[in-house]
Amino acid sequence: MISWQLTRECDLACLHCCTDSGPGQAMPGELCREEALSLAADIAEFGVPYVMLCGGEPLLSPHFFDVAEKLGESGIQLKVETNGQRFTVESARRLAALPIRSIQVSLDGETDGAYRSLRPGASLSAAQAACRFVREAGMPLEVTFAPTRENLCEASAVIDRALALGAFRFNTGMLMRVGSAAGYWDRLVPNAEQYEEFFSMLEARSLELAGRIELCFKPRSLDEAMALQLRQPPAVLLVRPDGLVHLSASMPFVCADLRTQPLSRAWHAYIAGWERIRNMQHARSVLPSESSRAACGADPRKGDRDVLAEASASVGVLDRETGSEAVVGAVVR
Numbered sequence: 001m002i003s004w005q006l007t008r009e010c011d012l013a014c015l016h017c018c019t020d021s022g023p024g025q026a027m028p029g030e031l032c033r034e035e036a037l038s039l040a041a042d043i044a045e046f047g048v049p050y051v052m053l054c055g056g057e058p059l060l061s062p063h064f065f066d067v068a069e070k071l072g073e074s075g076i077q078l079k080v081e082t083n084g085q086r087f088t089v090e091s092a093r094r095l096a097a098l099p100i101r102s103i104q105v106s107l108d109g110e111t112d113g114a115y116r117s118l119r120p121g122a123s124l125s126a127a128q129a130a131c132r133f134v135r136e137a138g139m140p141l142e143v144t145f146a147p148t149r150e151n152l153c154e155a156s157a158v159i160d161r162a163l164a165l166g167a168f169r170f171n172t173g174m175l176m177r178v179g180s181a182a183g184y185w186d187r188l189v190p191n192a193e194q195y196e197e198f199f200s201m202l203e204a205r206s207l208e209l210a211g212r213i214e215l216c217f218k219p220r221s222l223d224e225a226m227a228l229q230l231r232q233p234p235a236v237l238l239v240r241p242d243g244l245v246h247l248s249a250s251m252p253f254v255c256a257d258l259r260t261q262p263l264s265r266a267w268h269a270y271i272a273g274w275e276r277i278r279n280m281q282h283a284r285s286v287l288p289s290e291s292s293r294a295a296c297g298a299d300p301r302k303g304d305r306d307v308l309a310e311a312s313a314s315v316g317v318l319d320r321e322t323g324s325e326a327v328v329g330a331v332v333r
């Protein structure tokens with residue numbers, strides 16, 4: 001499976017963004033159309049069954065539809081993750097011709113106030129309209145909700161909204177201290193009591209809505225997610241807009257460069273990279289817990305990626321020679 005960030009460009013600058021995306025935030029060296037199409041052909045040839053197209057806002061990539069159609073015409077199942085701001089009837093019509101497993105729209109609030117407090121300048125009605133276009137075009141819809149202090153009280157109403165809009169799944173979890181969210185952490189992160197209430201509500205509503213909509217949530221912190229990944233590495237290659245492949249969204253390590261390496265080699269490097277990390281005697285020190293970071297005085301304005309990269313460098317994991325075989329490197333951005 002591949003999660004492909006087509007661009008870091010976005011028409012929004014959300015406070016809780018985990019990829020530091022935003023207006024004018026396209027990465028230097030994002031793949032051009034020819035490179036992206038070449039990668040799409042490689043993905044098809046390698047037999048990847050499922051690709052998630054995300055960003056930033058994937059629809060802002062000038063070659064979004066070219067890539068989606070190239071993958072879809074090869075029979076690859078697709079998921080598109082969008083903020084819905086520019087998702088039109090025409091977008092839905094074009095995508096509906098492809099093997100779409102789902103379109104995921106971010107709905108972080110039921111009122112303009114809560115929604116815009118996280119997504120300044122965004123239009124909640126545009127995001128809800130996008131959901132309707134998805135369903136009217138006959139595609140499966142997922143809704144995602146990022147929980148923060150600003151919108152937790154509206155979570156249940158957003159579940160009702162997702163159901164009314166025809167979503168088959170509502171995704172949520174715990175806020176991740178990465179990207180922009182790290183900078184707004186104290187303002188955004190729910191406290192323990194708020195989280196407890198939130199997950200109790202989700203448990204109760206899961207039972208109530210069983211068979212009508214799936215509530216997909218894991219009360220798992222970033223530290224817990226990393227620990228789980230060390231035990232059970234995911235078979236998901238996270239491809240950045242510049243073609244570098246991350247071992248995981250929650251770790252800063254890269255294992256390959258698809259601009260210069262074929263996917264087959266990247267896959268072997270991915271497996272070897274996870275093996276290398278799992279075998280590291282220093283794994284625990286590379287993945288410091290929030291409490292240990294606080295104890296050693298880590299800069300609270302930095303996201304986990306920054307902290308992890310510093311930790312990685314300190315134990316000699318860093319290797320920027322991403323062109324070589326089975327390299328585990330760290331990328332800080």
Ligand code: SF4
Nearest residue numbers: 010012014017056083
């Ligand atoms: S959270 Fe999504 S919509 Fe918001 S800035 Fe990040 S990529 Fe863009």
